[in-house]
Amino acid sequence: MNNLGIYLHWPFCQSKCPYCDFNSHVSDSVNQRTWAKAFVSELARYHNECPEPVVSSVFFGGGTPSLMAPELVETILTCIAELWGYSRDVEITLEANPTSVEARRFQDFRSAGVNRLSLGIQSLNDDDLKRLGRLHSASEALLALEIAQDTFLRVSFDLIYARQKQTLEDWHSELTRVLSLGTDHLSLYQLTIEDGTAFGRLHAANKLPGLPTGDLSADMYTLTQELCDAAGLPAYEVSNHARPWAQSSHNLTYWRGGDFLGIGPGAHGRLGVAGSRFATETELSPSLWLKAALSGSGEVLRNRLDxxxxxxxxxxxxxxxxxxxxxxxxxxxxxxxxxxxxxxxxxxxxxxxxxxxxxxxxxxxxxxxxxxxxxxxxx
Ligand SMILES: C[S@@+](CC[C@H](N)C(=O)[O-])C[C@H]1O[C@@H](n2cnc3c(N)ncnc32)[C@H](O)[C@@H]1O
Ligand code: SF4
Structure with a gap:
């Protein structure tokens, strides 16, 4: 029986970080019940097309899915269970921001069925967190990590390095500290300056000083491999490090060319139907996606791949x-x-x-x- 991954995109955040070009928006009027209807309707539509596989992973990505009501997460997970059923070792991940408000909900997410949390810590340095526009301090992030580790068996967290004014020695001590925090999975991204973001605009105007040179970034990458190898968390992908048993099966589905549904605004999917493989894309704008999903389909593109x-x-x-x-x-x-x-x-x-x-x-x-x-x- 084929395995299937399901990606669900929650496009809302409390504020927009200046480096981020993900499909994320700040909105104070989100009716989560209406969103639940839209997700359930999209799941049913896909189930009609491909009812056979068993679901081996679910990933709530964003945006900031930890702003979803736990009841909404539960509704979606129950719907998937009823439609397809889960594999015995199903991995269900939710991306969370490490503010205290969100940490208070971790237990409810676990009760809703989430079994893996991915925390966006980004840095353990308060000045850098401010520069990155984050709404949490390093100590708040560490507290959220502790709560997450007490709540979930599997916890990963994200860091961004090659930041403004960061030296190789800074990264050495930060990563050494990170590796002592008892995690089994880490996503370590080099800061990318993306067009269309606040950082992209500042960079174009020469107003983003202190970014590392190419050589320093390369040294930071090499140091990252050395420290993570020595700690037993080798890279299994360009930016992802884990103990062998802790690799993310959902992300491996993407990298190994497996099938996954992409549901929610701007989500991409890869779908096997009747011997053909299709790339799917959905409406990017949250309000347009919501409307489209509720009236039949949030998909705006389906390409048969040769x-x-x-x-x-x-x-x-x-x-x-x-x-x-x-x-x-x-x-x-x-x-x-x-x-x-x-x-x-x-x-x-x-x-x-x-x-x-x-x-x-x-x-x-x-x-x-x-x-x-x-x-x-x-x-
Ligand atoms: C969907 S995003 C964020 C999830 C969550 N909302 C958060 O901010 O913690 C996933 C990860 O991508 C990384 N990321 C986003 N934009 C980036 C950029 N321009 N350069 C490097 N990493 C980036 C961050 O580490 C972030 O945690
Ligand atoms: S980094 Fe995370 S919190 Fe910040 S805007 Fe992007 S998705 Fe939202």
Missing amino acids: RRDIALEYLMMSLRLSEGLDLFRLHSLDRSLLNNEKIVSLVDSGHLFRTNERLGATPSGRMVLNSIIREITND
């Missing part, structure tokens, strides 16, 4: 993983995608590894993945 699309996407996603890709699977999708000469030379230079069955990027290769993918594909 074998080359599927192969290229599998290549791009799976090379992010330390385990790399299954060459047999890639070849069965498209025999002519890879340029073997280029692969040999990138294996020689230490950027790729290759066995009879697998092709993957080494840690130094994962640092320059986009250019590697461009080089090794015959497109």
